[in-house]
Amino acid sequence: MNYSTLKKGVAASLVALVGVTSLASAQDAPATSSSAKVFGGRAQYRTWSLGVNAGVLAPVVVTGGANDYSNWDVNLGYGISLRKQLGHAFGLEANVFRGKVSGNNEKVGAPNNMFETELQYAADIRGVVNVATVDFLRRENSVNFFVTAGYGLAAYNPIVTASNGTVTNWKTLKEARGINDSYVKQAYIPVGAGIKFKVSDRVSFNLAYTMNFVDGDNFDGTYAKTPSNDKFSYTSAGLEFSLGSKSKPNLDWVNPLAMMYDELKDPSLRQEVEALKNRVANVEKSVEDLKKDSDGDGVADMFDKEPNSAPGAVVDGSGRTIKFPEPTTTAAATSSVTGFETIQFEFNSSVLKTESYPTLDKLSSILRENGGKVTVAGHASSEGTAAYNMKLSKDRANSVKTYLVNSGVNASSVAVKGYGETKPIASNDTEEGRIQNRRVETSRN
CATH class of the missing domain: 3.30.1330.60 (OmpA-like domain)
Structure with missing residues (x-):
């Protein structure tokens, strides 16, 4: 692996992305204040976002496993994403990315000395879960950690160079056999994690690492360590732009606990509570007035036809005396x-x-x-x-x-x-x- 090339590629990507981020942040005016409520529904938020990204593609993943080639090269990958946020903690994201993946074998005499796979496209649908934030006590979150998983389809063309110099191009072989759709197509499962930084109300800067598990052993054009499927990773940095009305906040950065606290401290809500207390007090007073029995004869004043019955007197249902006390x-x-x-x-x-x-x-x-x-x-x-x-x-x-x-x-x-x-x-x-x-x-x- 060429670590010097890797460092230079990643550094250049980050510098470019941070520069674009700063420009977007400077041009993006702060959104107006929102009256969003905890249980107000998604309509009160911006829920769509568009992302662009670039980074490093490699034929290895951090979880390890068997690889057909001992070394891997640094190659550029790039892609776009479109996400629909369904709640403050979950969204669905469509991703498409392209690039090149390559590697080689140090050991002389290995059947295949190197490979280069052209990734025409990899397209997938992922669930994105916001799992934590380092500033959850703030009114507005500005750093989120997330995990992703989904299902997709990749189209690619492996080119393999044997130790004797023979080059095998899978695309050329398929075309020679009269197959029009000459790219190899395989399903894959993307699993990843990342961190998101809020640059402005509309722009965020994302760092992500995704492992892609291919449903086949031909991604590198070599069946050297069967039975084992190939895999590749994509380490990326990118910008994400929130779409929609400027007057609405981005659902991705909502802090429900802070919103609930603000609602409880809302002066108008407290006034409504006090008004409700007064109405309840008035109802209780009315009930007590209905129960009032001034002469103590067991008949409420509102039904008592003789409101001044003598103490101890026997009265009828209307409060009239029918027998005087002894x-x-x-x-x-x-x-x-x-x-x-x-x-x-x-x-x-x-x-x-x-x-x-x-x-x-x-x-x-x-x-x-x-x-x-x-x-x-x-x-x-x-x-x-x-x-x-x-x-x-x-x-x-x-x-x-x-x-x-x-x-x-x-x-x-x-x-x-x-x-x-x-x-x-x-x-x-x-x-x-x-x-x-x-x-x-x-x-x-």
């Missing part, structure tokens, strides 16, 4: 109901508050057990007109009377009076005072 008032409780008992109300409301039920139950028990009469006096704070407040105070007094009568007190035992805002017990200049003035006072006669 009196539980003790002697101590009876003696505590003396003078005026105050019932408080909310602003502009005559609805009894649940906290007033115990006081009214005690008063009801006393009246039912001991008889007697009670005066119910309603009052109001100073908001609103005097006439409205007079009516409101009477409504409040009647609410207390209704409760007592519903609990079993004789209606004739309850006298109702309304005083409006005329008898405040605190200043109406403060909210604290006005709260105290919204009241009903009960006193036994």
Whole structure:
């Protein structure tokens, strides 16, 4: 093997390719930002790419094996490729390459001293898998490692020179026999690996090594070590150009983990999540409102026809009292109901508050057990007109009377009076005072 020639050939190829790469990079403007999503589909990316390559063809592979010739020469190979990226990690690639493969035997007296095979073409379809990257934590990958494997067909013509100087040209032999298609055709399996460098958004620089296993032992025109099929390798460097809209990113360089992180940090997505939380909170509040049972009778407020049922009362399905609770008032409780008992109300409301039920139950028990009469006096704070407040105070007094009568007190035992805002017990200049003035006072006669 001529190592000096090999070094010169590879060096010249790399210099030429890097020069073209730099020019393409300088002329290629950066693509506009993309709104590509993790699950947005292939339509949001560029998925086609065209490649050109050149390198060294040799009748040996790194995995070893039997070879018909002990030495091999450095020969130029060149080709093109067209790839369709189906996902960020996998694509299908069509390859066509040409060149020359040659070798010789050092040992004098070997049946065949040298060979030279003209490779008219080798065409194949390969699967390309992006297996790793050295910068997977970056927002955009710029270095990818890949492996390839596929199936193809090669057309070639071996020319063999024997040790005695006799030259055998397979193409000439076939033509002499009247065979028009004079090139030998054999299937082959390409298996390879490589590394890809992102030069710009549209251009990448690729280094690759491919072993090609021929389905026959006639690639070098010699059947010296049968049964063994021939093989040859292609070490190449090349440029790959991404095709398609400038506004779309290249699917080959997508980093799904980084994209997913960016989507989760997207302010608009976070706003949607917060809005969804608010909608859920509103639904939960609505459900709680539907379940609300202010008087504790087991019937929700929205269905309760009697929202102020006495504690312990038996009610029907509509919340109406059908049986009043048994009196539980003790002697101590009876003696505590003396003078005026105050019932408080909310602003502009005559609805009894649940906290007033115990006081009214005690008063009801006393009246039912001991008889007697009670005066119910309603009052109001100073908001609103005097006439409205007079009516409101009477409504409040009647609410207390209704409760007592519903609990079993004789209606004739309850006298109702309304005083409006005329008898405040605190200043109406403060909210604290006005709260105290919204009241009903009960006193036994």
